Amino acid sequence: MNGQKSLGEVLQSLPKQVLYIILIVFTSVPLFFPVKVPNQPLESSVDLYASLMAVKPGETVLFASDWTNSTRGESLGQFNSVMRILMRHNVNVVLYSTGDAQAPRVAQDAIAKLNEERIAAGQKEYKRWENFVSVGFFSNGEATINGMGTSVRSSFNGKKDFAPGRGLTDVYESPILKGREKVSDFPLLIVVTGSKTSNITVERLSGKVPIAFAVTGVMGPETGNFYQSQQIVGFASGLKGLYDLEGLMEDGVNNPDKSGNIAVKSSKYGPIPGFPGEKNDGQGKRYYPTLHFAVGLLILAVIIGNIGMFLSRAGGRK
Amino acid sequence: MYPLFTYDGIKVTCGVLATVGLYSVLYRENKFYRFFEHLFLGLAAGWTLLTIWVENLKGPWWDIMVGVPPEKAGDPIGNGNWAYILLLPLGLMGYMVFSKKHNWMSRIPIGIILGLWSGQQIQIWYNTYGKQIAGTAQPIWPTTWSSLTVPNYDKLQLAPDALAAAKSQVYLSQAITNFLFLVTVVCVLSYFLFSFDAKSKMVKSASSLGRYLLMIGFGAIFGSTVLMRFTLLIDRMYFIWIEWFNNIILNRH
CATH class of the missing domain: 1.10.287 (Helix Hairpins)
Structure with a gap:
C-alpha cells in the first residue's frame, strides 16, 4: 500500500x-x-379542489389546523392555498386545533398575512368573528373529535374568541356558528396537518361529514388508503399536492381559457372555475x-x- | 426605515440565528446548538402550559365553575357550577404516580381513561378499516373487451347515461390491476401467519413474495419521507436567503 x-x-x-x-x-x-415545472394534477388533488369549490358561498366549514412551523415547508403553503380558495369563495371557517398548542397562533398569523395580501389587492378583509372564528386548542384530540361526532356545540362548550367591541365571547355567539349543532350541519371538514390527527378524524368522524385532508409527504401513502376506500373526499399530499392545488387555482377543472384550451380535464366534474389573475402562486411554485x-x-x-x-x-x- | 431595524426585521433575524444555530450540529455538537435547542424547548413548553390554562382550563372549566363575570357594569354575574370542582381531585390523582405511598390513587383516573378508550376501540377499528376491507373486494375478471384499457372518457363525449354505463365496465387493464392488488393483499397477509409452522411450499412462496411486496411499499413510504425532509430544508433555505438576505438585508422585494 x-x-x-x-x-x-x-x-x-x-x-x-x-x-x-x-x-x-x-x-x-x-x-x-424559479422555473415552471410541467405538471398533471393527481386525481386526489382535483377532488380536494372540487370539494372546496362545491361548498356554497356563505356556508361554514370546520377547519382543523394541526400544523406548526416544524412542517412549515409543506403545511403553510397548503393552509394558504386552502384558505385562499375559501376566502375567495366567501366560505366561513371555524378553526380548531388538536395537534399542537402552537397551531392556533400559527394559523391566525397565516390568516393575518393573507388578509394583508387581500387588502393590498383591494379585496374585502376576511374578518374574525364574521368570517372565521378560532376555537383554539384542545389538549385531548381523541376525546374532542369523538365528542364532535355527537355534538359540536358540547365539544366547543366554554370556548371563546374575540368578538368586535365585546372582547372574548362564547364562540357559539358568532353568526357563522348559528344553527350548527352537529358535525353533519357542516358541509365539509378540512384537516391541514403534520401529525396523526388526520387518522383520528377518520377514526371518529368518518361517514358523519365529508372530510378532506392536506397532509405532509410522509403521511401521503397512508392517507391514500383513506382516499381509495372513499373515507375522505380528497387530499393534497406534500409539495406535489400543493403544486397541484396552486395550478388548479389558476386553471380550474374542465375550464377553458381564452383560447379554448382546457388545462385540467376530469370526467367526474363539470366546469369548475379557477382564479386566474389572482395571487395563486405560493410555496408550491417556489419550492x-x-x-x-x-x-x-x-x-x-x-x-x-x-x-x-x-x-x-x-x-x-x- | 432600513428593514433590518423594524420589528419584522429583528424577528426574522432572530429566526435566522436560531436556524443556523440548530443546523450547526451538522458540523459537530456545540454550545451554540445547545443554546438554541434549550431556547426552543423552553419556549414550546412555556407556550403549551399557558395555552392549556387559557384555552382548556380557564374557559371550559374555571369560568364555568366560578361563574361568568358581568360583561359590563350592571349586568348580573353568571351562576357558578360548584360541581365542576369535583374534577380537580380526579385530575390531581393522576399526579400521585410520583408518590411511592399514594401512587395507587393514580390508577383511578388512568382506569377511567383506559375504560373510555377501550370502549371506543371497536367503533374506531371499524371506522378505520371497515371500508378498506370492503374495498379489497375488487372484480378480477373483465366485463368488456371493447377496449383493453380504460378509455379516455373526455374524448368519447358520451351522453350521461352512456358515460355511466362505460364507467361501470371492468376493462382488462383494471382487471389486471385488481388481480395484482388481490395477490398483494393475500401474500402480505400470509407473511403474518405466525400461529403455525407453514410447511406448504405455496404458503412459503406467498409469504416470501409478501415480504418483498412489503419492502416495495416501505420503499415508497421512505421515498415520500425523504422528499418531505428535503422540502423542510428548502423552506429553511428560502427563509434564510429570500425572506432574510434578499428581502431584509438587501432590502429587495
Whole structure:
C-alpha cells in the first residue's frame, strides 16, 4: 500500500460536511431562478379542489389546523392555498386545533398575512368573528373529535374568541356558528396537518361529514388508503399536492381559457372555475423546482456511491 | 426605515440565528446548538402550559365553575357550577404516580381513561378499516373487451347515461390491476401467519413474495419521507436567503 486512496475509496469517503455544503448549494441556488415545472394534477388533488369549490358561498366549514412551523415547508403553503380558495369563495371557517398548542397562533398569523395580501389587492378583509372564528386548542384530540361526532356545540362548550367591541365571547355567539349543532350541519371538514390527527378524524368522524385532508409527504401513502376506500373526499399530499392545488387555482377543472384550451380535464366534474389573475402562486411554485434539484443530487449521490463501491471491490480483487 | 431595524426585521433575524444555530450540529455538537435547542424547548413548553390554562382550563372549566363575570357594569354575574370542582381531585390523582405511598390513587383516573378508550376501540377499528376491507373486494375478471384499457372518457363525449354505463365496465387493464392488488393483499397477509409452522411450499412462496411486496411499499413510504425532509430544508433555505438576505438585508422585494 502506498497510502493513497483509490478513486473508489475517495468516492465512498467524502466528508459529510462536504455533502451537507453541496446539499445546501443545491437547495439554495435554484430558489433564485424559479422555473415552471410541467405538471398533471393527481386525481386526489382535483377532488380536494372540487370539494372546496362545491361548498356554497356563505356556508361554514370546520377547519382543523394541526400544523406548526416544524412542517412549515409543506403545511403553510397548503393552509394558504386552502384558505385562499375559501376566502375567495366567501366560505366561513371555524378553526380548531388538536395537534399542537402552537397551531392556533400559527394559523391566525397565516390568516393575518393573507388578509394583508387581500387588502393590498383591494379585496374585502376576511374578518374574525364574521368570517372565521378560532376555537383554539384542545389538549385531548381523541376525546374532542369523538365528542364532535355527537355534538359540536358540547365539544366547543366554554370556548371563546374575540368578538368586535365585546372582547372574548362564547364562540357559539358568532353568526357563522348559528344553527350548527352537529358535525353533519357542516358541509365539509378540512384537516391541514403534520401529525396523526388526520387518522383520528377518520377514526371518529368518518361517514358523519365529508372530510378532506392536506397532509405532509410522509403521511401521503397512508392517507391514500383513506382516499381509495372513499373515507375522505380528497387530499393534497406534500409539495406535489400543493403544486397541484396552486395550478388548479389558476386553471380550474374542465375550464377553458381564452383560447379554448382546457388545462385540467376530469370526467367526474363539470366546469369548475379557477382564479386566474389572482395571487395563486405560493410555496408550491417556489419550492417544487428546487425539490427536483435536490432529488437529482440524491440520485447522483447514490450512483457515485455505487460506482465507488464497485471500483473498490474491483480494486480489492486485483 | 432600513428593514433590518423594524420589528419584522429583528424577528426574522432572530429566526435566522436560531436556524443556523440548530443546523450547526451538522458540523459537530456545540454550545451554540445547545443554546438554541434549550431556547426552543423552553419556549414550546412555556407556550403549551399557558395555552392549556387559557384555552382548556380557564374557559371550559374555571369560568364555568366560578361563574361568568358581568360583561359590563350592571349586568348580573353568571351562576357558578360548584360541581365542576369535583374534577380537580380526579385530575390531581393522576399526579400521585410520583408518590411511592399514594401512587395507587393514580390508577383511578388512568382506569377511567383506559375504560373510555377501550370502549371506543371497536367503533374506531371499524371506522378505520371497515371500508378498506370492503374495498379489497375488487372484480378480477373483465366485463368488456371493447377496449383493453380504460378509455379516455373526455374524448368519447358520451351522453350521461352512456358515460355511466362505460364507467361501470371492468376493462382488462383494471382487471389486471385488481388481480395484482388481490395477490398483494393475500401474500402480505400470509407473511403474518405466525400461529403455525407453514410447511406448504405455496404458503412459503406467498409469504416470501409478501415480504418483498412489503419492502416495495416501505420503499415508497421512505421515498415520500425523504422528499418531505428535503422540502423542510428548502423552506429553511428560502427563509434564510429570500425572506432574510434578499428581502431584509438587501432590502429587495
